[in-house]
Amino acid sequence: MSLILALALQTAASPGVERPKERVPTDVRRVTIIVRDIENSLQVYRDVVGLKxxxxxVVETSGVALPAGRPGAKARLVLLNGNDPWIGWVGLMQWVDPPLEGPEDYPKRMTFGGHVIVMNTDDVDGRCAAAAKVPNVTVTAPPRLQQYPGRNGGPPIRVRGCNFFDPDGTLIEMNQILK
Incomplete structure (x- = not known):
């Protein structure tokens, strides 16, 4: 099982996972994805995945702290969240003036520096079918049942899930944890 999947499945309701006795010093607030077409990306993250x-x-960028674009360039930044008001956000950023130069091909395979966002949902079949209809989304695995060994001797973890690349190369794994 991938580390990403293992971390995504560690919730208070998961057998074998206990709430930490002490908080760690860091929360992962959000991941920001640089995109070619923010409206197309919103079709994935807002309309399909269901983030708000x-x-x-539109923000002015330094080109330094975020080493992309040139100093003073303008970028549209959209932040979306799920159920938690503080953690687990997804940011989408598109350079609008001047546009950011980038690769023309849409990704079909992962490589170094690639990343996976694992999300839990209440309707994996519906969301995966909707994702397949978004322009430049590449479905790599349709909805299927996966079973992983349980934690600490607990029962097996059963997940129905699918995988797809968003239009800019982020691999999304949509999961529905089954009982």
């Missing part, structure tokens, strides 16, 4: 837009603005 909580911020949408």
């Amino acid at each position: 837009v909580n911020y949408d603005a």
